[in-house]
Amino acid sequence: xxxxxxxxxxxxxxxxxxxxxxxxxxxxxxxxxxxxxxxxxxxxxxxxxxxxxxxxxxxxxxxxxxxxxxxxxxxxxxxxxxxxxxxxxxxxxxxxxxxxxxxxxxxxxxxxxxxxxxxxxxxxxxxxxxxxxxxxxxxxxxxxxxxxxxxxxxxxxxxxxxxxxxxxxxxxxxxxxxxxxxxxxxxxxxxxxxxxxxxxxxxxxxxxxxxxxxxxxxxxxxxxxxxxxxxxxxxxxxxxxxxxxxxxxxxxxxxxxxxxxxxxxxxxxx
Numbered sequence: 001x002x003x004x005x006x007x008x009x010x011x012x013x014x015x016x017x018x019x020x021x022x023x024x025x026x027x028x029x030x031x032x033x034x035x036x037x038x039x040x041x042x043x044x045x046x047x048x049x050x051x052x053x054x055x056x057x058x059x060x061x062x063x064x065x066x067x068x069x070x071x072x073x074x075x076x077x078x079x080x081x082x083x084x085x086x087x088x089x090x091x092x093x094x095x096x097x098x099x100x101x102x103x104x105x106x107x108x109x110x111x112x113x114x115x116x117x118x119x120x121x122x123x124x125x126x127x128x129x130x131x132x133x134x135x136x137x138x139x140x141x142x143x144x145x146x147x148x149x150x151x152x153x154x155x156x157x158x159x160x161x162x163x164x165x166x167x168x169x170x171x172x173x174x175x176x177x178x179x180x181x182x183x184x185x186x187x188x189x190x191x192x193x194x195x196x197x198x199x200x201x202x203x204x205x206x207x208x209x210x211x212x213x214x215x216x217x218x219x220x221x222x223x224x225x226x227x228x229x230x231x232x233x234x235x236x237x238x239x240x241x242x243x244x245x246x247x248x249x250x251x252x253x254x255x256x257x258x259x260x261x262x263x264x265x266x267x268x269x270x
Contacts, residue, residue, distance in 0.1 A: 004240040006268030007036030009248035015257040017051035023061035038074035045113045063097035075177040077108025079131040080121045087142035091166045099167030106177035143171030180209045190216035194225030203238040210243030
């Protein structure tokens with residue numbers, strides 16, 4: 001079994017809505033032996049949360065404050081972002097971090113804060129799924145450094161070379177999020193570099209997902225990542241035995257800074 005890596009997974013709300021605070025936390029985590037620092041990508045949240053930070057600015061601050069941690073949005077709802085802009089942001093952030101970016105992606109949801117409906121975004125899950133897949137195709141082409149020629153159902157990028165390229169080759173690793181019982185996100189994730197299952201309630205449930213991914217990838221799992229959010233106080237080791245490669249302790253929206261620091265100082269998974 002590979003070593004289980006550990007990452008902070010920070011909702012950028014209230015106490016954590018200051019990018020300087022988040023950058024300091026990431027630097028402390030790196031010193032304490034943690035392996036990564038990922039951040040939520042939300043435009044707004046429901047009460048009592050009032051303050052929200054931008055994930056890309058926070059990630060740039062984390063990249064500048066650390067040398068070893070992997071970092072990235074976990075997860076970005078690409079259907080509400082222009083893929084050409086994301087191509088520039090990811091390439092620049094990967095270079096700023098010397099090749100430490102992981103891009104978490106997903107469909108996003110309107111149920112937590114009305115984030116999509118309140119800003120006029122697409123609400124149909126299937127349509128957002130097609131937008132996500134089209135965005136991923138554009139990003140893969142952009143990260144190649146070659147001119148991108150794309151005319152699709154939702155996006156057009158005509159003869160733009162996105163240089164400089166990311167440090168990582170052939171591009172930034174992409175982890176797809178999805179509910180374990182939904183086969184389409186699992187199939188999408190099998191084509192990418194990792195899976196971030198939502199709402200895993202038991203290691204046996206994770207083991208089933210790992211089995212499905214292993215079959216879809218024809219057994220090629222050596223360099224594949226499976227990141228699992230685990231409630232505070234729950235032993236991550238059974239999830240590692242079930243196939244998890246990353247442990248992300250779950251913080252509630254609006255978590256207090258001292259709670260995060262307590263988890264940080266308890267240290268990464270043994």
